[in-house]
Amino acid sequence: MVSDHDSAGTAGDAADDAAVERDLRARFDVVEGTVRVAGRDVTLLRPRSADALISEADFVNDERLPYWADVWPSSIVLAGHVAAMRGTGRRLLELGCGLGLVAAHAARAGFDVLATDYYEDALRFAALNVRRVAGVAPATLHLDWRALPAELPRFDIVLASDVLYEPAYAELVADVLARTLAPRGEAWIADPGRLAAGMFVDECARRGIQLERARRVPWVDGDIRQTITLYRLWLPSRRPG
Numbered sequence: 001m002v003s004d005h006d007s008a009g010t011a012g013d014a015a016d017d018a019a020v021e022r023d024l025r026a027r028f029d030v031v032e033g034t035v036r037v038a039g040r041d042v043t044l045l046r047p048r049s050a051d052a053l054i055s056e057a058d059f060v061n062d063e064r065l066p067y068w069a070d071v072w073p074s075s076i077v078l079a080g081h082v083a084a085m086r087g088t089g090r091r092l093l094e095l096g097c098g099l100g101l102v103a104a105h106a107a108r109a110g111f112d113v114l115a116t117d118y119y120e121d122a123l124r125f126a127a128l129n130v131r132r133v134a135g136v137a138p139a140t141l142h143l144d145w146r147a148l149p150a151e152l153p154r155f156d157i158v159l160a161s162d163v164l165y166e167p168a169y170a171e172l173v174a175d176v177l178a179r180t181l182a183p184r185g186e187a188w189i190a191d192p193g194r195l196a197a198g199m200f201v202d203e204c205a206r207r208g209i210q211l212e213r214a215r216r217v218p219w220v221d222g223d224i225r226q227t228i229t230l231y232r233l234w235l236p237s238r239r240p241g
Contacts (some may be wrong), residue, residue: 003013013137020128021045028053028121036072038080044071044129046099067162068122073219076163077228078107078190081161087111091153093174093180094105094161095145100126100138102159107134111157116143145176154182160189164196174203181209181235189231192219201231209233 024030029048034041047053050069079102087110088094091134097103097115099122106113107130115138116127123140129136141152163173177187187209193195201211219226 013131017128017131026122026126033071035076036122037076037105038099042101042104043132044099044101045125045132046071047125056232059197066119068096068117068119068125071099071101072162072192073146073221073226074192074225074228075101075192077219077230078102078159078161078188081188081190081217081230082106082109082111085109085111085157087157090156091182092157092159093155094233095143095158095176096120096154097126097140100129100133102161103138104130104133106157107111107136107138108121114141114155116141118142143172145172148176148179152180155180156182156185158185158187160187162189162190162192162194164189164194164200167196167199170196171192171203172200173200174207177204177209177233177235178207183235183237186212186232186234189233190224191229191231193229197229197231201233204233209235 016033030045031048034043034046047069050066051117053066053069058208075098082102083105087106090111092106092111093105093114093116094103095116097117103113103126115123117123120142123142127138127140148240158177160173163169181187204211210233212234215230217228217230
């Protein structure tokens with residue numbers, strides 16, 4: 001269940017949300033699923049099956065798969081962590097926002113949130129879910145990590161969950177952090193033990209982004225057992241060299 005705060009907003013906002021939801025329900029087989037984060041149940045609108053969204057053309061073009069349409073354990077752990085942070089007066093960027101679970105808890109914590117994803121439909125679901133959960137509309141941006149827009153600002157906090165599933169992403173995500181973190185900004189990356197995680201930490205170090213600590217969080221949900229590592233990295237006010 002979501003709190004009374006979740007339904008906050010103007011009549012215009014509610015009408016906009018209703019129109020977005022009608023469009024999503026018309027184009028997708030949609031369900032509402034409940035996720036428990038930090039002791040609270042949160043309801044998200046999502047496609048029934050991520051597998052049903054696989055596009056052969058997208059995969060052939062750039063090996064793109066609709067990972068955004070699932071709720072991953074790493075995102076639940078990261079959302080719980082962000083829920084306890086103080087966000088007032090701070091700008092936050094999420095890389096790969098998916099359905100908006102982490103962005104919603106960041107908005108609840110008071111951050112000024114920019115939710116980004118490579119799939120435009122992910123942004124539509126995320127914006128609606130953030131409004132439902134947090135009662136505010138996040139800024140959203142369709143973002144290709146290989147071609148960051150010149151006008152993209154720097155952020156106090158950058159978040160990502162389970163984005164290191166290909167070796168090439170170690171360097172790519174490190175590049176994005178180096179480009180988007182403000183001086184003394186911090187990044188929190190949640191990872192379930194993907195192949196590229198160790199390489200990613202090394203790539204960050206090469207860019208002057210320091211690993212402060214890594215906290216391991218056991219995850220159990222039925223037969224699913226993972227250990228999620230929360231990496232806290234930060235950018236000093238002056239980079240070495």
